[in-house]
Amino acid sequence: MEVLDSIQEQILNKINALVVVLNKNGEADYVNRQATKLFGYSQNELLGENWFKITRFNSAEGQAIKQKLMAMFINKEIGDTVFEHEFKTQAGAKKWIKWNISFLNDNQIISIGTDVTDKKNTEEKLLVTNANLIDLNKSLVDSITYAKRIQHSILQSYDYIKTIFNNHFVFYKPKDIVSGDFYFFYQNDDYKYVIVADCTGHGVPGAMMSMLANGILKEVLQNKRIVSPAQILYEVDKELQHTINQYTNQQNSDGMDMAVVAVSKRNNRLHYAGAFNSAILIKDNKIKELKASKFPIGFFHDTNKVFEEQVILLNPNDQLFLFSDGYADQFGGDRNKKMNNKIFKEILLAAKELDISEQKAFIEYNFNNWKQQEPQTDDVVVVGIKL
Numbered sequence: 001m002e003v004l005d006s007i008q009e010q011i012l013n014k015i016n017a018l019v020v021v022l023n024k025n026g027e028a029d030y031v032n033r034q035a036t037k038l039f040g041y042s043q044n045e046l047l048g049e050n051w052f053k054i055t056r057f058n059s060a061e062g063q064a065i066k067q068k069l070m071a072m073f074i075n076k077e078i079g080d081t082v083f084e085h086e087f088k089t090q091a092g093a094k095k096w097i098k099w100n101i102s103f104l105n106d107n108q109i110i111s112i113g114t115d116v117t118d119k120k121n122t123e124e125k126l127l128v129t130n131a132n133l134i135d136l137n138k139s140l141v142d143s144i145t146y147a148k149r150i151q152h153s154i155l156q157s158y159d160y161i162k163t164i165f166n167n168h169f170v171f172y173k174p175k176d177i178v179s180g181d182f183y184f185f186y187q188n189d190d191y192k193y194v195i196v197a198d199c200t201g202h203g204v205p206g207a208m209m210s211m212l213a214n215g216i217l218k219e220v221l222q223n224k225r226i227v228s229p230a231q232i233l234y235e236v237d238k239e240l241q242h243t244i245n246q247y248t249n250q251q252n253s254d255g256m257d258m259a260v261v262a263v264s265k266r267n268n269r270l271h272y273a274g275a276f277n278s279a280i281l282i283k284d285n286k287i288k289e290l291k292a293s294k295f296p297i298g299f300f301h302d303t304n305k306v307f308e309e310q311v312i313l314l315n316p317n318d319q320l321f322l323f324s325d326g327y328a329d330q331f332g333g334d335r336n337k338k339m340n341n342k343i344f345k346e347i348l349l350a351a352k353e354l355d356i357s358e359q360k361a362f363i364e365y366n367f368n369n370w371k372q373q374e375p376q377t378d379d380v381v382v383v384g385i386k387l
């Protein structure tokens with residue numbers, strides 16, 4: 001190598017970077033002070049063939065990199081080439097250096113290196129963390145998917161519901177894998193029941209509450225044999241508060257909205273009571289909203305709740321709709337706003353003109369058409385019954 005003058009050498013020794021000059025034989029003609037400091041060797045120890053020997057974890061690796069560089073040198077392929085290599089210090093530590101290589105003259109190349117070990121270590125930690133997060137996410141999704149199977153096992157099938165209400169549909173669309181909304185059908189000797197509930201939250205918390213509420217409904221209807229929709233709401237409210245508060249002094253703020261309908265088998269009368277959950281009855285192509293009481297199930301533990309029961313005389317071809325608020329609360333449309341109850345009622349009125357077998361698809365199409373690419377806002381359930 002041509003001898004550096006004192007000014008050049010001073011500059012190369014003071015810059016905060018590694019400087020290595022290699023000749024066409026792959027030998028180090030020069031290393032600056034920063035390189036000796038980083039690797040822990042003297043300048044003489046790093047010169048010549050040692051550059052590719054003592055700074056590598058094995059000789060084969062050093063030779064492979066040397067041959068790669070020499071091939072680039074011979075073929076004149078070096079022109080501001082940038083790459084990263086792993087090095088070994090005298091103490092055995094691992095160092096990653098990012099090199100920028102260019103021709104110094106016809107016989108030498110100069111490599112300017114930056115220590116990127118911290119960056120590499122951070123990247124490796126991020127890769128490990130990311131892999132762990134992927135595994136954790138898969139485990140969580142697998143668990144929630146299994147929970148979905150359990151939740152679906154308590155939701156009554158189409159064939160079972162058909163034995164109670166022959167002309168019906170259920171549009172059920174959880175926001176996440178599992179849902180806080182659910183539906184429940186039941187019959188005894190005198191009445192046929194349909195119930196829709198919207199539990200606190202959605203996802204796993206909502207699903208857990210829906211499982212609890214489903215069990216309470218079975219207790220109230222099948223074991224306690226409560227008949228009146230209003231009395232069913234009172235009893236569910238009492239049982240829920242007892243269940244979630246029996247082992248704690250704190251009052252839990254958990255609950256649900258619920259609509260309960262009982263259709264008499266002996267006369268053409270429909271009995272309805274709602275806890276913050278209205279229902280829609282379409283008679284003679286006109287919408288009649290069955291308005292709910294302004295009290296939810298759960299919550300307001302020290303309040304005297306009143307659940308009023310309404311009785312309606314049914315006519316042939318009347319249609320009943322029960323639903324959670326997730327459909328009307330969905331964001332979308334041209335202005336990305338909530339659908340609102342007015343539009344929802346118009347959709348239900350239009351659906352009524354279709355055969356019951358086509359109504360579910362119509363309801364689902366209008367929901368997706370409104371939502372477009374927006375994320376789903378909440379869990380959704382819509383139940384339709386031709387009476």
